[in-house]
Amino acid sequence: MSAGAGPLLETRGLTLRAGGRCLLQGLNWRVHAGERWCLIGRNAAGKSSLLRALAGLGVPGRAGEVRWAGRPQADWSAAEAAAWRAWMPQQAADRFALPVRRLMELSVVQPGADADPLAVLAALDVAELADRAVTQLSGGERQRVALAQTAAQGAALMLLDEPIAFQDPTHQGVVARWLAGWAGERAGRAWVASSHDIHWVGRAATHVLALWGDGRWRAGPVAQMLDAPTLQSVYGCDWLAAGGSWLPA
Structure with missing residues (x-):
């Protein structure tokens, strides 16, 4: 299934409300093959709700439209959706x-559509856990296995909620490098992920979508989005540039 030259993902006037609050108002946004998007914003700004809406999962107070490969979500069968987008x-x-090995086997939606699932485990530094029960993994190990499961699905679009949660600095780098290699225009793939780690966002993403949690949003390339005024406005605290990264003051 191919999106051709059009966007893999598009929102038209997407609005999200929760608890009497407007989280997101009128999001008009596109994700193309080769792009790596990170969602930033404070807790409860709507990042997880937006990712669920993008994945076609139930979100209260939703209005507007989400399209995959130019087609409205509602026009996709469950099987087609599973082959097009993967949700973590x-x-x-x-x-x-x-066992992790069996979990990976069960995660494959399109056999032969991507690399060997065990190779993905190796790339994410969890290959040695293949025969261990998932209930015996640490938080960071389980999160990397979950990312491997998502990739094993063979979809063109990955939607990832906090993929570096519980990761030590070494494995944050492992995940960033692997995600950079996975998404590519030639491969016809892209991902959207949420993260609170601005340093990691600067390393891993090509684009940023900032959410204020009051309906406002702004999207653009990393270089245009990660600056002191934007970060201060989004998070409500001061930021300092340090060694090519940003740190809260």
Whole structure:
């Protein structure tokens, strides 16, 4: 399934409300192959709600339209949607003590559509856990396995809620490098992820979508979005440039 030259993902007037509050108002936005988008904003600004809406999952108070490959979400069957977009929640909820290897096998939607799932585990530094039960993993290990599961789905678009949660600095770098290699215009793939780590966002993303949590939003390339005025406005605190990165003052 191909999007041709058009966007992989598009929103038209997307509005989200929760608890009597307007989180997002009139989002008109496009994601093209090769782009790596990070969502930034304070807690409860609507990042997770937006990712759920983009994935076609239930979100209260939603209005507007989301399109995948030029088609409205509602026009996609469940099987088509699973082959087009992959969703990684903020934290996995494991009910059964399945081995990681079996979990990866069950995550494949399009056999042969991507690299060997075990190779993905190796790239994310969790190959040695293949025979361990998922219920025996640390938080960081489980998060990297979840990312590998998402990739194994074989979709063109990955939607990732806090993919570097619980990661130490070494593995934050591992995830950033792997995600940079995974998305590509030639491969016809892109991802959208949320993160609170602005340093990591600067390393991993090509574009940023900032949410203020009161309806306002702004989107653009990383170089235009990660500056002191924008970060101060989004987070409500001062920021300092340090070694090519940004740190809260």
